[in-house]
Amino acid sequence: MARVVCVHGMGQQVQGEDRLRAAWWPAMSDGLRRAEAPGLVSESDVAMSFFGDLFRPAGRMLSAGDLPWTARDVEDPLERELLAGWWRAAAEADPGVVPPDAADTLASTPRSVQAALRALSGSRFFANVALRAMVADLKQVRAYLTDDKVREQVRSRVAETIGADTRVVVAHSLGSVVAYEALCALPEHGVRALVTVGSPLGIRHLVFDRLRPAPAATGKQPQGLWPGGRDLVWTNLAAAGDVVALVKDLRPLFGEQLRSGVLNNGTHAHDATSYLTDALCGQAIADGLA
Template identity: 75%
Template structure:
């Protein structure tokens, strides 16, 4: 989310050093991964308004631009999670649970602005992120275009897929749509995949009900290892353990990412992340 004015090379320049540090923390052999071996599945420009200049920044969204339904419900979920993780954030009242009115939308945005997680994030960017998630999960043409970008980067020699935030949803669906792929390790970081109703229940392919509960499709063959890392204070990854909805084969772990709980590089530099990547490359 929020990368629409970036690009493949710019993101690789940020991710590559963090990937290297994570591999080093994990004790991986020097030279196991080289920068030319890293490809970025970029799709942020698809969310960029047509004709918008780089200097123009993001649209000047306000609380009035948060649409009803999906966007308000996801905002409410973020608010509840932030209140649980940060004692400085007042929890929503019972009447505000679904953020059903403009007044309660403003209350949610105001509460999030005072949290450690969203302290450095402009409120217009929070609204923009809500709209990106909604667009991917509810607008099929957008979903197909975004997913095609990522699928094009997964070739016969791709062994590891590392996916952050909304990108983890895209990567999961891309792998499910590529039967027989050779990916050995999927590493999801800061992922919202486990959020029922808003995210999990909207996945493609549809989750299958087994023994009275829904189960997401495994995104590969038996040789695929899936590691999910969630920061303890990461509001976006509000469901930390993916095993209940994707099966016990998912290796789930909690990380302490400090005040930058959702930042991709905070995940990539961790030993557990480096180890999961190294295992897929070995």
């Protein structure tokens, strides 16, 4: 089994494990080099846990009236709340994005959903991302968090990739939620380093409060279960301007033993490979393999 398991994020429906690994591996190698640990792991030691196809609709011939996703399809309250969060974060990070007048308007006004999608499409973060792709991402996150069948299928894919030899799990975006839950469900795993990048795990109502296992109600703030033994080192990295990683510091929710860092990924704030090339990411991976 692989010594390093990678878990991709949302929006990878048309990709595949080999194609994603081919993109992630060079970036990971560069990050290890920046951390002065070149050659510590080879490409054959790295596996990509792929679940994107579970969100890809089966192919079919189009019939009259078929249309791609539009703003009218953003009806679920969770999708609208997540969209509002993305809009607020994009406006804070990008002066070119018009801020929402009132985020709660997204809960009841379809026209404001269109306004949010239009504003995000003009941001640096969502540059060149089609509206229908943004709507698909919202629906993918919602499906994982609310559909038990989807959740089980996705988590099973990740759990099957983590073997007795796996020492490092690197997870991006929605994949960090999946990897976290999968590790919590594998109490006997030998993973020594969990590296989460661009993670939405800190979003309280939408993500954190919906985790399985559920966070423990202790004191003033609930605490998430630690996803391994005392030897596990968890490093979370969030880029400035990454609107998916709305909460940059996960320590208040998962404990002070979690290592937290903030990076600068430039205009590609949420891009997985931009995270992987950073020295902090390379060092976190190297620490788990040393």
